[in-house]
Amino acid sequence: xxxxxxxxxxxxxxxxxxxxxxxxxxxxxxxxxxxxxxxxxxxxxxxxxxxxxxxxxxxxxxxxxxxxxxxxxxxxxxxxxxxxxxxxxxxxxxxxxxxxxxxxxxxxxxxxxxxxxxxxxxxxxxxxxxxxxxxxxxxxxxxxxxxxxxxxxxxxxxxxxxxxxxxxxxxxxxxxxxxxxxxxxxxxxxxxxxxxxxxxxxxxxxxxxxxxxxxxxx
Numbered sequence: 001x002x003x004x005x006x007x008x009x010x011x012x013x014x015x016x017x018x019x020x021x022x023x024x025x026x027x028x029x030x031x032x033x034x035x036x037x038x039x040x041x042x043x044x045x046x047x048x049x050x051x052x053x054x055x056x057x058x059x060x061x062x063x064x065x066x067x068x069x070x071x072x073x074x075x076x077x078x079x080x081x082x083x084x085x086x087x088x089x090x091x092x093x094x095x096x097x098x099x100x101x102x103x104x105x106x107x108x109x110x111x112x113x114x115x116x117x118x119x120x121x122x123x124x125x126x127x128x129x130x131x132x133x134x135x136x137x138x139x140x141x142x143x144x145x146x147x148x149x150x151x152x153x154x155x156x157x158x159x160x161x162x163x164x165x166x167x168x169x170x171x172x173x174x175x176x177x178x179x180x181x182x183x184x185x186x187x188x189x190x191x192x193x194x195x196x197x198x199x200x201x202x203x204x205x206x207x208x209x210x211x212x213x214x215x216x217x218x
Contacts, residue, residue: 023061025051031072035116038126039069069123070137076119077141085148095155096199102149102168103192106175110185117180121173142169158202171195 029051033042044065048055062068087105088098109115116122120138127134146165153161153168175191178184 019061022051022053022057026053026058026061026068027071027075030068031076031119032114034069034072035076035114035119035122039123040126066133070133073119073123073134073137073141077137081141081144084145088152095152099149099152099156099168099199100192100196102172103175103188103195106172106179106191107185107188110175110179110188115179118173118176121177145169145172153202156199156203158199160202164198164202167198168195 026047030042030047033046033050044055044058047068048058051058058068062071084105087108088101091097091101120134120141123134124131124138146169149168150161150165153164158164171191171194175188178187178191
């Protein structure tokens with residue numbers, strides 16, 4: 001009985017390992033194909049062909065193509081956020097220094113062979129505008145990015161860190177789209193110059209308020 005129990009446990013372990021391997025291959029293949037060719041243009045057959053799995057395996061692990069798309073967006077978002085935050089935090093420095101690292105980091109990303117733009121912008125753009133599911137995932141991703149930028153903007157001394165964060169986010173999104181269309185990583189430099197021009201005005205409001213308070217005190 002003990003040997004039989006061990007045999008069953010071993011078979012379950014192997015099956016779980018096989019599922020994990022297939023899951024990772026399918027996720028990797030879908031990520032590459034969705035980002036390169038688009039979600040609607042990528043069929044299930046293309047995904048399982050690249051992943052080297054059976055169609056039944058895909059449906060067993062993800063249930064549907066829509067669920068696979070969600071899994072890809074969640075995975076891509078997590079990886080991108082971790083990379084982005086690490087890129088601007090690496091090397092330390094004050095908050096303004098970290099904010100100025102945003103666009104050099106993006107330029108590096110734009111220059112990669114597998115740069116296909118933002119998967120969230122692409123997903124929302126190629127689906128019906130009433131498709132709330134993709135917009136919800138995109139907004140969840142953007143909230144995390146915005147929160148980190150807003151925190152740094154506040155530490156820098158911006159009087160309205162939320163506003164500055166949204167301004168920088170618009171420049172980020174614009175640069176991503178411009179780089180995808182033009183295939184020119186240098187658009188990040190232009191966006192970076194525009195971003196830096198926002199820093200001093202954002203802090204001057206604080207200085208002007210301080211000066212006015214001093215005059216009142218006198």
